Amino acid sequence: MNSTLSNFVMRAGNHAIRSNPAKDIDFHLTAQGSDWLWAAFSIFGCFLVVYLALFFIAEMKGSTLSRYTVGAALLISLFEFFAYFTYASNLGWTGIQAEFNHIHVDPSITGETPGVRQIFYSKYVSLFLSWPALLFLIELTNISITEENKVDDLSAMELIHSLLLQMIATESWVVALLIGALIRSTYKWGYWVFGAVAMLIVQFVQFKRQFITLRIRGVTAGMEMLTMCIVWLYFICWGVSEGGNKIQPDSEAVFFGILDVCIFAILPAYLLFIAKRYGKMPALSLHMNNKFHLKHHDEEEDETEVKNVHEDSPRASGETQIPQQEQETEETNQS
Numbered sequence: 239m240n241s242t243l244s245n246f247v248m249r250a251g252n253h254a255i256r257s258n259p260a261k262d263i264d265f266h267l268t269a270q271g272s273d274w275l276w277a278a279f280s281i282f283g284c285f286l287v288v289y290l291a292l293f294f295i296a297e298m299k300g301s302t303l304s305r306y307t308v309g310a311a312l313l314i315s316l317f318e319f320f321a322y323f324t325y326a327s328n329l330g331w332t333g334i335q336a337e338f339n340h341i342h343v344d345p346s347i348t349g350e351t352p353g354v355r356q357i358f359y360s361k362y363v364s365l366f367l368s369w370p371a372l373l374f375l376i377e378l379t380n381i382s383i384t385e386e387n388k389v390d391d392l393s394a395m396e397l398i399h400s401l402l403l404q405m406i407a408t409e410s411w412v413v414a415l416l417i418g419a420l421i422r423s424t425y426k427w428g429y430w431v432f433g434a435v436a437m438l439i440v441q442f443v444q445f446k447r448q449f450i451t452l453r454i455r456g457v458t459a460g461m462e463m464l465t466m467c468i469v470w471l472y473f474i475c476w477g478v479s480e481g482g483n484k485i486q487p488d489s490e491a492v493f494f495g496i497l498d499v500c501i502f503a504i505l506p507a508y509l510l511f512i513a514k515r516y517g518k519m520p521a522l523s524l525h526m527n528n529k530f531h532l533k534h535h536d537e538e539e540d541e542t543e544v545k546n547v548h549e550d551s552p553r554a555s556g557e558t559q560i561p562q563q564e565q566e567t568e569e570t571n572q573s
Contacts (some may be wrong), residue, residue, distance in 0.1 A: 252276060258328040264343045264353025265336070267328055271488030275326035278495040282322055285503055286315040292510075303382055303519040310375040311506040314368050318502050321364030325491070330360025335422045336483035356487050357480055361494060362416035365472075368502055369408045376462070377401055377447070379509040383516045384452045400447045404440050411436040415472070419480040426481060434473060441466050458512060465505055471497055 252273055260266035267275075289312040296304040324330040339352035348354045377397065411433035418429030448454045448462060475497065479490035 254327045260328060260331070260333075260356050262348055262354065263333050263356045264347050264350070265341060265483070265487055266356040267358075267487045267491060271486075271491040272326050272328060274488075274492050274495060275322055278499060279319065279322035279326050281499055281503055282315050282319040285507065286312070286319050289315050301519065303378075303513060306378055307375060307510050307513045310371045310378070311510050313371045314375075314502050314506050317364050317367040317371075318498060321360055322495075322498075324360045325358055330363075331356050331358045332420070333357070334420055334480075337422060337424060337426065337481075338483045340482065340484045341486060352483060355480070355483060357419050358487075359416060359420070362412055362419075364498075365412045366409060369412065370405045372502065372506065373401060373404045373408065375506060375509050376444075377404075379513040380448055380452050380454050380458070380462075382513050382518055383458065384454070396451070400443060403443045407436045407440040407443070411440070415476050419476065430473065430476065430481060437469065437473070441469075461505065461508060465501065468497065468500055 252269055254272050254276075255267065255269050289308060292304075292308045293312050296308045300308070333354045334357045335350055336352040336355045341353075343353060346353060377400065381397070414429040414433030414436065418426040418433070421429070444462075444466065449459065454462065471493075475490065475493045478484040479487070479493070485493070
């Protein structure tokens with residue numbers, strides 16, 4: 239009996255590395271790293287099941303805000319679920335010779351110095367897909383909980399402008415890190431710098447939008463400030479793994495996985511809870527905020543003409559004003 243159970247447990251273990259081995263690679267993922275990635279896969283799977291149920295409920299009888307927020311959270315979990323299945327299965331990678339010889343294997347598999355490192359491009363694909371949905375969720379949640387008397391105007395054009403800047407700059411730093419990881423020479427660090435500049439643009443727009451325009455405060459503000467700090471750890475993780483070759487792919491998987499769980503599992507769940515409990519669907523105007531609206535010369539002339547017309551017209555105060563010409567004609571007839 240015990241022997242049968244032991245054989246069953248051994249057969250049911252993690253066979254991803256054996257089924258999909260990394261051939262001709264010096265530094266590669268092992269079974270221990272794959273085990274952690276399957277754990278992260280399970281976390282995103284649990285969130286995906288919950289969001290699926292909430293999504294169908296929201297589509298059937300939920301409010302507009304619920305449909306939009308749950309839909310964004312569902313897409314994030316779906317992309318990460320798909321990505322971590324690929325990552326944990328030891329798929330979606332290529333071999334690139336490292337720039338630095340900080341870690342070693344004995345004997346060397348490829349005979350190269352430095353050795354060839356396993357680069358998982360699949361994780362950057364998941365970042366590319368997940369970040370736009372997360373940025374949309376952050377923006378929508380913050381607008382929904384903003385008190386109307388604290389904001390002069392909620393403009394749809396300002397929302398589109400902010401989201402486009404954030405999404406394009408975010409996709410830029412993700413692509414920059416991916417390209418840098420696939421380069422063997424020291425030129426890879428140039429892409430790291432390009433990505434860091436794009437990240438600075440994203441966070442400048444986010445800070446201005448969330449903390450100055452929408453005036454987010456309290457726990458939500460703290461969560462978003464923490465998120466802005468955590469995102470920089472992606473650059474540090476890249477620097478010590480694919481860039482500097484200081485840590486093994488197993489440690490890289492743990493580092494990267496913890497960041498993803500914080501950003502794409504915990505944060506969306508918190509935003510969804512806040513929007514559901516405190517949020518209200520905002521009424522967005524189609525014009526730009528008044529303080530940013532620039533009047534052209536023709537518009538000023540049109541406003542002057544309209545003002546003159548109103549001054550010559552009868553007052554709307556209940557008292558009837560008789561035009562001067564009609565009043566003189568009436569006095570002549572009476573005389």
